[in-house]
Amino acid sequence: MKTDTIAAVATAMSNSSIGIIRISGDESIAISDIIYRNKSNERVLKNYKSNTIHYGFVYDGDDIVDEVMVSVLKKPNSFTTEDTVEINCHGGILVINRILDIIIKNGARLAEPGEFTKRAFLNGRIDLSEAEAVMDIISSKNESALKNSVKQLRGSVHRKVSELRKAIIYEIAFIESALDDPEHISLEGYPDKLYKKVNELSGEIENLLATSENGRIIAEGIKTVIVGKPNAGKSSLLNLLVGEEKAIVTDIAGTTRDVLEEDIKINGISLHIIDTAGIRSTEDIIEKIGVERAVSYLQDADLVIYVVDSSVPLDKNDFDIMKMIKDKKSIVLFNKTDLNSEISLDELEKFLNNNVIIIKTSTKENTGIEDLEKAVHKLFFSGKIDLDSEIMITNLRHKESLEEALDGLKLVKESLKADMPEDFYSIDLMNSYLSLGKIIGEEISDDLMNEIFSRFCMGK
């Protein structure tokens, strides 16, 4: 179980020369002694006096990670009035991130946004007059962290985590309905089945964790969404950019019914490209869901590529799209130049903002794509897209939750091996389920009851 000792990066996370990581709580010195050794290779932080600073190294196991200065602040002589250790390390994002990760692996938990300040206030360190400010910090920082954390999650990871959760809650619901209604539902032979299932689930979480090592739980690239009405050539564009057939391309409008995602690099810029279903009013239920998703992706996008089919006249669907992308950074493709144009560039420009870039393309004949790549480059090298610290932290937070979930499953396996009754390990399954929920921003709710009643027929 995690202690109530918290850790976070205290400086702005950027490639500056120095970074500071702060650890606060009863275990802060003990945890630091696991990862820090002085130049004589001793773990001696606990012996140092308060308000002293020491030279040494941070280790991950036996590997040196960084050369650091470590301050020891014993209670009540710290910002939070708790035992505190501050590690001054080199400022590279990767180094800071790695050290924070090691601290968390050794028992601290990642601080909630504003938590140091909150502790400082609750422990009487901060003046009464600052209370309002403290509350504002907690509230606003959490709001934005939460939003980012879920938004930045890769679509594929989001789906995977949801699937894992579904699989886990099904097992819990089965056990619980059998416990509540033993005369209707039997658990005979179940532990063996569950063991296999838990093994499988653990493997999948481990895979996710492995991808997190290089920071890929979350979508790193600039979120680029391709929109346009059906059959405008969006999927062809995606295939051109990716360089292989990912999307199915046909002449039939509405072929792409869901959302496809790909990562590509254009002139050194990472783009996370999302191809959406064509936007049009539709009665087809599956396509409708696709369209709704397209709209919601569009709202979150960093960049919109709007593909216009120049071989047919502009219609209501086009005007709807133009309205939606009004406040977005966007590039408009005047596509299908291989066919006869039904609209002119001037006509299109009339309905768009002045500064929007319009590029003539033919996805069929692969013309204009280079111009598009140049335009993307120009847009973002002039602008200041900053993808550093928050993404790292988000990644760490997700990783922490994945690890918690994995720990829960480990306990389940131990209980199964020890032949413990079902009611013991269903508790650990629940903990795993809740940990995974944190990743996708799910609130605690009546999931279990709903699952029980919808999946299993209870008695009476």
Added chain:
Amino acid sequence: MLENESSFVENVDVCVIGAGHAGCEAALACARLGLETVIFTVSVDSIALMPCNPNVGGSSKGHLVRELDALGGEMGKNIDKTFIQSKMLNVSKGPAVHSLRAQADKAEYSRAMRKVLENQEHLTIKQAEVCDLLWKEIESSGKAATKKVTGVKTFTGATYKCKTVILCTGTYLKARCLCGEAITYTGPNGLQAANHLTDSLISMGIEMQRFKTGTPARMDRRSIDFSKMEEQFGDERVVPFSFSTNPDDVQIEQVSCYLTYTNSKTHEIIKSNLDRSPIYAGIIEGTGPRYCPSIEDKVVKFADKERHQVFIEPEGLHTNEMYVAGMSSSLPEDVQLAMYRTVPGLENCKIVRNAYAIEYDCINPKQLYPTLGFKDIEGLYSGGQFNGSSGYEEAAAQGLVAGINAARFILGKEEITFDRSEAYIGVLIDDLVTKDNFEPYRMMTSRAEYRLLLRQDNADLRLMEKGYEAGLITKSQYDNIIRKKKQIEQEIARLKNIKIGAAKVNQDFLEKNGSATLKTGTTLAELLCRPELNYEILKELDVGRTALPKDVIEQVEIEIKYEGYIDRQLRQVEQFKKMEKKLIPDSLDYDDVLSLRLEARQKLKSFRPVSVGQASRISGVSPADISVLLVYLEQLKRKNYTNGD
């Protein structure tokens, strides 16, 4: 309505409205605490009536009965006197989910409870329909309440002035029974509904809602062919519900239940007549419970299931009526008969009472404190199905808590609550008053997050002290429980201290009992953790052992065998308690806490939680909101401190 004069006026302390399982416990608690109490019922013959299933207990409900008993309630004692079959469920699973369930002789259960009520000092039974609550406005005093109850008025015009009222109206408020197209405006079993009280409650500002439940048919035993069914026996050795019942007294001759199944024919009949079901035809507006679905629901929602279990259970020793568990329905009479007759053994069945669904008014329980007192109305308490729960046991548990607190309010004592780590009763009440409930609430073991600690075997250890504090547990019972606790502690400590070396006798003993031999020395406690060994077997190695009561040994075994798991839950409880102890003053205005998100603020205003812990369980309140709330409360505290200086 405000107070007015009437021809007949009586002064008492407590009025309990309704004499079902909640009302009985509430009234007994108040009377036993020395308060003049009247219990109202529309029919004295229906006191402690069991209008649905003939069982007491079952998974997690058995826990509630034992907890109730440890607190001085009556249900456990009453079922011990009147059961006709008993089983401990889930014995192959962990001790935390073992649960007692008994078949009751319904008529006897009701009669025995009535006898207890009739012989209770300070308690009067009154057959009358209460139509109005009397109340007055009060000055706000930092508490939330703006009104205060002063009495009740019956249909015949009699007025009972009192200090507290406990509402336990069950399923009677504006009740409506449906059997296919046939609708009657009655309570359960054709009993008179209470049609006036709802309006009086609404006029006091109480928010009402409408729920629904149902019951299967009862059949004539002589028309059933039991040879086509599997006979279900009770346990060989019966465990009593009540801690005060001598186990030897409950080893009676038991009757059997029978198991049979529905089949594709049954399902066909149901499917082809769905249009005649009031639920599927949209005539029923109330929300029904998902955990006891009607057979129509089962067939529709679980269409891939080829058969459903049906238990045929006796309703008592002196009746031929048999309860058909698993086939509640609101289909019309002719369809019911046709469907029942497809079930093996029921081919020639005769229905004594038809299955029916019932709709009734109840409250949204978020209007209650965890004491079960109304936040807005001083002196008003409620329990049971009126609070949106379902089940006899859930009702009785709430009745007791409402009764204890109504009495303590009059006596000027601090009211008693139970938290989620202490008792299933705590989980039940917290869920009711903290969560949005859209169906009758049933206790389930999965709702108790600390259930490894909340076992039916330790309900006495958990709660008797509180029962004593409440005044419903005697000094000698209290002394016993303190002694028991000590014995358990000492025995655990002793077993942890006795070293067992790798001597040959010990190795031989282990081998003989199919247990791995020792490589190094260990303790008796360590050996007890091994699944294949138990306290009794270890006798051979434990020479200094003195004889201990069975229930003490049981606790010692559980505490040692599951120590790791129990310790983990205890640590979680410690964290949990921290937040429960941070109280939120009733006067707190959430509009002053500017940093709360809008949704959280609205929820907090509507639920008005008593502690930060409770606040954190309200849906829509995030951890960040809780942090904000903590900072705000600290700020308030310091301000008050400064002002007081």
